[in-house]
Amino acid sequence: MPVPVLKSGRLDVMGNTSSRTLRLLSLLQTHRHWAGSELADRLNVSLRTVRRDIDRLRDLGYPVDPQRGIDGGYQLAPGATLPPLVVDDEEAVALVLGLLAGAQSPVAGTAEASVRALGKVIQVMPKRLRRRVDALRSTTEQATWVPPAASVEGDTLIAVAQACRDSERLDFDYTAADHVRSQRRVEPHRLVSLGRNWYLVAYDLTRQDWRSFRLDRLAAPRTTGTRFGPRDLPADGAAAFVRAGIAKIPRPVQVDAVIAAPVDEVRSRVGRWASIDERADGTCRLQFSTESLDWATLTLGATGADFAIQGPPELLEHLRTWADRFTRATKIRGARLK
Amino acid sequence: MPVPVLKSGRLDVMGNTSSRTLRLLSLLQTHRHWAGSELADRLNVSLRTVRRDIDRLRDLGYPVDPQRGIDGGYQLAPGATLPPLVVDDEEAVALVLGLLAGAQSPVAGTAEASVRALGKVIQVMPKRLRRRVDALRSTTEQATWVPPAASVEGDTLIAVAQACRDSERLDFDYTAADHVRSQRRVEPHRLVSLGRNWYLVAYDLTRQDWRSFRLDRLAAPRTTGTRFGPRDLPADGAAAFVRAGIAKIPRPVQVDAVIAAPVDEVRSRVGRWASIDERADGTCRLQFSTESLDWATLTLGATGADFAIQGPPELLEHLRTWADRFTRATKIRGARLK
DNA sequence: CTCTTTAGGACAGGAACTGGCATCAAGGGG
DNA sequence: CCCCTTGATGCCAGTTCCTGTCCTAAAGAG
Numbered sequence: 001m002p003v004p005v006l007k008s009g010r011l012d013v014m015g016n017t018s019s020r021t022l023r024l025l026s027l028l029q030t031h032r033h034w035a036g037s038e039l040a041d042r043l044n045v046s047l048r049t050v051r052r053d054i055d056r057l058r059d060l061g062y063p064v065d066p067q068r069g070i071d072g073g074y075q076l077a078p079g080a081t082l083p084p085l086v087v088d089d090e091e092a093v094a095l096v097l098g099l100l101a102g103a104q105s106p107v108a109g110t111a112e113a114s115v116r117a118l119g120k121v122i123q124v125m126p127k128r129l130r131r132r133v134d135a136l137r138s139t140t141e142q143a144t145w146v147p148p149a150a151s152v153e154g155d156t157l158i159a160v161a162q163a164c165r166d167s168e169r170l171d172f173d174y175t176a177a178d179h180v181r182s183q184r185r186v187e188p189h190r191l192v193s194l195g196r197n198w199y200l201v202a203y204d205l206t207r208q209d210w211r212s213f214r215l216d217r218l219a220a221p222r223t224t225g226t227r228f229g230p231r232d233l234p235a236d237g238a239a240a241f242v243r244a245g246i247a248k249i250p251r252p253v254q255v256d257a258v259i260a261a262p263v264d265e266v267r268s269r270v271g272r273w274a275s276i277d278e279r280a281d282g283t284c285r286l287q288f289s290t291e292s293l294d295w296a297t298l299t300l301g302a303t304g305a306d307f308a309i310q311g312p313p314e315l316l317e318h319l320r321t322w323a324d325r326f327t328r329a330t331k332i333r334g335a336r337l338k
Numbered sequence: 339m340p341v342p343v344l345k346s347g348r349l350d351v352m353g354n355t356s357s358r359t360l361r362l363l364s365l366l367q368t369h370r371h372w373a374g375s376e377l378a379d380r381l382n383v384s385l386r387t388v389r390r391d392i393d394r395l396r397d398l399g400y401p402v403d404p405q406r407g408i409d410g411g412y413q414l415a416p417g418a419t420l421p422p423l424v425v426d427d428e429e430a431v432a433l434v435l436g437l438l439a440g441a442q443s444p445v446a447g448t449a450e451a452s453v454r455a456l457g458k459v460i461q462v463m464p465k466r467l468r469r470r471v472d473a474l475r476s477t478t479e480q481a482t483w484v485p486p487a488a489s490v491e492g493d494t495l496i497a498v499a500q501a502c503r504d505s506e507r508l509d510f511d512y513t514a515a516d517h518v519r520s521q522r523r524v525e526p527h528r529l530v531s532l533g534r535n536w537y538l539v540a541y542d543l544t545r546q547d548w549r550s551f552r553l554d555r556l557a558a559p560r561t562t563g564t565r566f567g568p569r570d571l572p573a574d575g576a577a578a579f580v581r582a583g584i585a586k587i588p589r590p591v592q593v594d595a596v597i598a599a600p601v602d603e604v605r606s607r608v609g610r611w612a613s614i615d616e617r618a619d620g621t622c623r624l625q626f627s628t629e630s631l632d633w634a635t636l637t638l639g640a641t642g643a644d645f646a647i648q649g650p651p652e653l654l655e656h657l658r659t660w661a662d663r664f665t666r667a668t669k670i671r672g673a674r675l676k
Numbered sequence: 677c678t679c680t681t682t683a684g685g686a687c688a689g690g691a692a693c694t695g696g697c698a699t700c701a702a703g704g705g706g
Numbered sequence: 707c708c709c710c711t712t713g714a715t716g717c718c719a720g721t722t723c724c725t726g727t728c729c730t731a732a733a734g735a736g
Contacts, residue, residue, distance in 0.1 A: 045694080047712095048697095070712075072702090078462055086458075098438075098439055110432040120423065301632060323668065328644055330661065386727080
C-alpha cells in the first residue's frame with residue numbers, strides 16, 4: 001500500500017512546497033497561458049492551493065498576470081528580476097553555444113558576463129549535454145569566427161573563469177611574447193576582456209608579484225584544488241591593471257566607401273549594422289567601423305558591386321594585396337604552387 | 339517593532355522554505371564552494387536547517403557534493419537535469435545576445451532550441467534589460483553576421499516563436515516571391531529552420547489551407563491575443579511540410595586549396611574548424627566546407643599568403659570577380675564612380 | 677591523534693500548509 | 707442585461723512538517 005490516503009493536510013513525499021514552487025515556475029515558463037485547473041491537475045493539488053502557490057510566486061517577486069472569465073488563466077510577466085530559468089536539454093546546449101560565441105567576440109562588455117554565465121551553466125550541466133556541446137562546437141565555430149584575433153579555446157576560458165570565481169590556485173603553461181615558455185602557479189584574480197583579447201590578472205606565486213597573462217598564450221590550465229584568501233591588488237582595478245601593462249588597444253578601422261548599387265540591395269547583402277546613405281546617382285555610401293581590415297574587405301566584397309574607397313588608406317592597400325593574390329590564384333592550375 | 343522575536347519555529351515573512359530553496363540554489367550557483375556555516379548565516383537559519391535544505395535539493399535531483407574536514411563545504415554538481423538557472427542582469431543580457439546569434443546562424447539544429455529558450459527569457463525579462471539588449475544588439479550584430487543569408491529581424495523571430503508556442507493567432511504582412519504583398523491571418527503551427535532560412539508553418543485562415551512562410555519576407559507580426567485549438571497538419575511534420583514546398587537546400591561548398599604558408603601560421607589565421615594538412619614543400623593543404631562562396635573567399639584571403647584552388651570551380655570564378663572588382667576599386671580616386 | 681566539518685537521528689513546540697466552503701470581482705457570450 | 711466561467715480572498719479545522727537544540731558518527735586535513 002504505497003499511497004497513504006489522507007483526509008486532509010499535506011501528502012506524499014518531501015520538500016513539497018519547494019518542489020512545487022519550482023515545478024510551477026517551470027510550467028509557467030514553457031507555455032504562456034495556463035488555466036488554474038490545469039495547473040492543479042499537473043501539480044496534484046487543489047485549485048485553492050494553486051492559487052496560494054501563485055500568490056507565493058508573486059510574493060517572491062515574479063509577477064503572474066491573471067486572466068479572468070472563460071478561457072482564463074495565468075501567465076508569467078516580466079518583473080523586477082529574472083526568475084530562475086528552467087531550460088530543457090536542447091535549450092541548455094543552445095545557451096552554452098551562444099554564450100561561447102558571446103565570450104569570444106568581446107564587443108560591448110558582455111564578454112565578461114558571458115563567461116560568468118558560462119561558468120554557472122557548465123558547472124551544473126549534465127555530462128551528456130557537455131558532450132553534445134563539444135560535438136557541436138566545432139561546427140558552430142565557423143559562424144562565430146572573427147578573422148585575425150588571437151583565439152582562445154573555450155575550455156581554457158571556462159577553466160580560468162571558474163578558477164577566478166572560486167578562488168582556486170591555478171597551474172598553467174605560458175608562452176611569453178618572446179616565445180619563452182614557462183610553468184606558472186598563480187592565484188587568479190580576475191578575467192578581463194580588452195580589445196579583442198582576454199587577459200588573466202593573477203598573483204604569480206613563483207615570481208611573488210602581480211602579473212597579467214594573455215589567455216591565448218596560456219595552455220593546459222589546471223586547478224590544484226586549493227583555495228586562497230583575498231589579496232589586495234595594487235592598481236585601481238583589474239581592468240586598469242591590464243591596461244597599464246598594455247596601453248595599446250587595437251584601433252578600429254573606419255571604413256567609408258561608395259558602392260555602385262542601390263541602397264536596398266546593399267543593405268540586404270551587408271546587414272543592418274552598417275550605415276548606408278542614398279546618393280543621387282543610384283549609388284550609395286557605406287560607412288561602418290570594424291577592428292579588422294579583413295572583415296572590411298569581406299563586407300565590400302559581399303556587396304557584389306563595384307565600389308570606391310574614401311578611406312582609410314590602409315584599406316586600399318589591403319585590397320590591392322588581396323586582389324593580387326586572388327588574381328595569381330586564378331592563374332595557377334592544380335596544386336603547383338611556388 | 340518590525341521584527342518579531344520567536345523562540346522557535348519558523349520566522350519572518352511567508353513562503354519561507356520555497357524562497358530559501360531558491361536562494362540556496364542561487365548561492366550555490368554563484369560560488370563553487372560554500373561552507374555550511376556561511377550558508378546558515380546568509381539564509382538566517384541554523385546549521386541544522388541548512389543541512390536539511392541541502393538534503394531537500396538532493397531529493398529534488400540536484401546533487402550537492404559535500405566536502406568534509408577543515409575548509410569543507412558544499413558545491414553544486416552536475417546531475418541528471420539542469421537546475422533552474424539563477425542569472426543576474428548582465429548575464430541575462432549576454433544570454434539573450436548569445437541566443438539571438440545562435441538563432442540566426444542555423445548550424446546544427448540548435449537554432450530551434452535557441453528560439454525556444456529566447457522565448458522563455460524574453461517573456462520574463464525585466465524591461466530595463468530588454469532595452470539594454472536592444473541597445474547592444476546593433477553592435478553585436480556585426481560579429482555574428484553571416485554574409486549573404488536573408489536575415490530575419492530578431493524581434494520578428496521572437497514574436498512568431500512566441501505565437502507558435504502559445505497557440506495565438508497571428509497577423510502579419512507578407513511579400514511573396516513574386517513581390518506581391520498581402521495581409522495574412524494565420525494559426526501559427528511551428529517554426530522551422532532549414533538551410534539558412536526560417537520558415538513558419540501555419541494554417542492560413544483567409545486561404546483556408548496550410549502554408550509555409552519565409553520569415554525574412556514577413557513583416558510586422560502582431561498577435562491578436564485569441565488562442566486556438568490544435569489542428570492536424572496533413573504532412574508528417576512541420577519540417578517535412580516545409581521541405582516538400584522548397585526542395586532546394588543550399589548545397590555546401592567543399593573548398594580544397596593549397597596555401598603557400600606553413601601549417602602553424604595558417605592554422606593561427608584561419609581557426610580550428612578547417613582541416614589543415616602539412617605538405618612536403620612547406621606549404622599546406624586547407625580543406626573545409628561552408629555554405630557561402632563569400633565566406634570561402636574571406637578565409638582564403640585571411641591566410642595572408644598565396645594559394646591555389648583545387649575546387650570547386652565556382653570558387654575560382656568567384657575569386658576572379660572579386661579580384662577584378664578590387665583591382666578596379668584601387669584604381670578609382672575619390673568618390674567618382676560609374 | 678586532534679581538530680574541523682558534514683551527516684543524521686531524536687524531540688518538542690508551534691508555525692504553516694492543505695482542502696473545503698462561501699463570497700466577491702471580472703470577462704465573454706448570448 | 708443576464709449567465710456562466712474563472713480568478714481573488716477570507717475563514718476554519720486538521721495535521722503535517724518545519725525549526726532549533728542536543729547528541730553521536732564519520733570523514734578529511736595537518
